[in-house]
Amino acid sequence: MTGDAVETIIVIDDDYAMRLSCERILSKTGFVVQTFEDGARGLAAVAELRPALVLVDLKMPGLSGMEVIPRIREIDPNAVIVVITGYATIGTAVDAMKAGAYDFLPKPFSPDELRLIVRRGLERRQLELGSRQCEIERELMKRRFVSFVSHQLKTPLVAVHQYLEVLARLGDTPDMWGKAREWISRCLARTDEMHQLIDDWLTLSRIEGGSFGRQRADADLHDTLTHLVESHRPAAAERGITLALDAAPLLPVHADPTCLTVLFDNLIGNAVKYNREGGTVEVVAERSDGEILVTVRDTGVGIPADAVPLLFEEFYRVPREGAAVPGTGLGLPIARRIALELGGTITVESTEGEGTTFRVRLPRRFDEPAPGEEVP
Amino acid sequence: MNRAYRILLIDDDPDFSAAVSTYLEANGFTVVRAASGREGVTLAARERPALILLDIIMDERTDGLFTEGALRELPGLADVPILVISSLYDQEADFSVPPDRMWGANTAFVRKPIDPTDLLERIRTLLDVPES
Numbered sequence: 001m002t003g004d005a006v007e008t009i010i011v012i013d014d015d016y017a018m019r020l021s022c023e024r025i026l027s028k029t030g031f032v033v034q035t036f037e038d039g040a041r042g043l044a045a046v047a048e049l050r051p052a053l054v055l056v057d058l059k060m061p062g063l064s065g066m067e068v069i070p071r072i073r074e075i076d077p078n079a080v081i082v083v084i085t086g087y088a089t090i091g092t093a094v095d096a097m098k099a100g101a102y103d104f105l106p107k108p109f110s111p112d113e114l115r116l117i118v119r120r121g122l123e124r125r126q127l128e129l130g131s132r133q134c135e136i137e138r139e140l141m142k143r144r145f146v147s148f149v150s151h152q153l154k155t156p157l158v159a160v161h162q163y164l165e166v167l168a169r170l171g172d173t174p175d176m177w178g179k180a181r182e183w184i185s186r187c188l189a190r191t192d193e194m195h196q197l198i199d200d201w202l203t204l205s206r207i208e209g210g211s212f213g214r215q216r217a218d219a220d221l222h223d224t225l226t227h228l229v230e231s232h233r234p235a236a237a238e239r240g241i242t243l244a245l246d247a248a249p250l251l252p253v254h255a256d257p258t259c260l261t262v263l264f265d266n267l268i269g270n271a272v273k274y275n276r277e278g279g280t281v282e283v284v285a286e287r288s289d290g291e292i293l294v295t296v297r298d299t300g301v302g303i304p305a306d307a308v309p310l311l312f313e314e315f316y317r318v319p320r321e322g323a324a325v326p327g328t329g330l331g332l333p334i335a336r337r338i339a340l341e342l343g344g345t346i347t348v349e350s351t352e353g354e355g356t357t358f359r360v361r362l363p364r365r366f367d368e369p370a371p372g373e374e375v376p
Numbered sequence: 377m378n379r380a381y382r383i384l385l386i387d388d389d390p391d392f393s394a395a396v397s398t399y400l401e402a403n404g405f406t407v408v409r410a411a412s413g414r415e416g417v418t419l420a421a422r423e424r425p426a427l428i429l430l431d432i433i434m435d436e437r438t439d440g441l442f443t444e445g446a447l448r449e450l451p452g453l454a455d456v457p458i459l460v461i462s463s464l465y466d467q468e469a470d471f472s473v474p475p476d477r478m479w480g481a482n483t484a485f486v487r488k489p490i491d492p493t494d495l496l497e498r499i500r501t502l503l504d505v506p507e508s
Contacts, residue, residue, distance in 0.1 A: 016445075151463075154463045155389060155463070158389070158392060158463050158488050158489045159389055159391035159392045159395070160391075161489040162391070162392050162395040162396060162488075162489045162490065163391065163394075163395045165395070165399075165489060165490070165491070165492050166395045166396070166398055166399045166492055169399065169492055169493070170398070170399065170402050173402065175402065176398075176402075179398065183394075183395070186391050186394075190391060
């Protein structure tokens with residue numbers, strides 16, 4: 001630290017471990033750090049202490065981070081605001097920045113990330129942000145991906161490593177002979193999970209980067225869905241799930257065939273995966289208001305209301321009781337990206353314990369008359 | 377005999393738990409497994425473990441950090457050794473040394489994946505168990 005005054009930083013977070021970590025890291029770096037567990041206390045302190053920088057958790061009981069940001073700006077427009085949150089999304093980041101935050105720190109973060117963002121925030125304190133918004137968004141997207149992807153990739157890797165470590169030590173004991181076989185198949189399943197994660201991540205990155213799904217061609221969604229439903233039939237039958245397709249005879253779209261396959265494969269796959277034993281999956285495809293509407297309805301476990309807004313966020317997975325269902329947390333974000341890329345929309349409705357319905361609307365190709373329609 | 381020593385393993389990854397508990401059981405410990413922080417606290421109250429292994433990041437949240445506090449509040453568990461495990465702490469020394477006033481003297485960190493021999497050594501030392 002150079003200069004005459006030591007900078008003050010205020011941390012507002014309801015998670016005591018987070019307050020503690022921030023305090024420890026930043027005071028070691030030479031700042032005066034004060035922490036507060038809720039928005040009201042934090043704001044009072046901002047007014048009193050006039051900090052150079054405020055770290056605000058977005059999700060807190062009482063005053064939320066989003067409510068706190070504009071109030072800090074009112075008290076001191078020069079205070080740099082950095083928001084902390086789990087489930088980082090570009091949407092929330094942009095909202096927070098629109099409300100006046102300078103930057104965004106997704107949990108979990110390392111001490112270095114915290115120090116870096118604080119240093120950068122203070123450096124820029126006097127500068128105009130202006131046209132940096134776009135640059136920040138790109139930077140955020142990159143940073144979030146790197147930290148989440150590495151954590152997600154580590155999890156199956158750790159499991160495989162742990163099995164191998166134990167096998168290496170106990171492999172020769174008779175007790176292990178039966179287990180070894182089971183563990184090897186678990187290791188294979190976890191490496192599959194890792195592969196899937198890498199594939200999904202690449203797909204998502206390629207859609208975002210614009211290098212995926214640009215090979216548009218005329219296609220009939222009726223055929224795409226028929227093939228997909230057949231491909232999911234064995235997995236459905238294994239758990240006694242009825243898989244029904246009701247598709248209008250001709251559903252012309254102009255879209256990349258891989259995109260269509262990935263999109264509906266994800267939705268039908270989920271409908272089977274998160275269904276109950278003996279449940280049903282209904283896939284209905286029809287023309288609706290000049291569009292094509294595909295409805296995928298399941299009779300599964302459903303999604304709690306508070307989880308619905310998070311469904312399309314990268315790596316989010318609905319917390320479930322009981323045995324873990326394999327998945328990467330990227331299927332729905334990919335589905336949504338594709339729907340948007342194709343000029344369509346995707347929506348979801350769910351009742352916990354009853355089931356979930358996804359609706360995809362895609363633009364219909366108009367150069368071909370539907371059966372029974374007049375040729376103009 | 378080590379069987380008297382019950383270890384509670386709180387981790388949301390069933391494969392990680394299976395591997396570690398098998399190793400500890402092969403070395404004579406009894407292992408009780410919990411898949412979430414909440415289940416861990418319930419089991420800790422019932423099973424009275426001699427030592428607890430606690431994963432920090434469960435379900436994308438720092439669930440383990442709350443769990444440590446909740447475990448310490450249970451009667452009789454204030455001084456039980458807790459080994460906090462995480463793959464997060466690889467190069468993040470600041471997180472690995474907890475501030476003294478918040479974490480008890482009986483909480484320590486172990487990096488994930490765990491070296492089984494090291495873990496066994498640490499557990500034996502903490503519990504004062506002679507090598508069998």
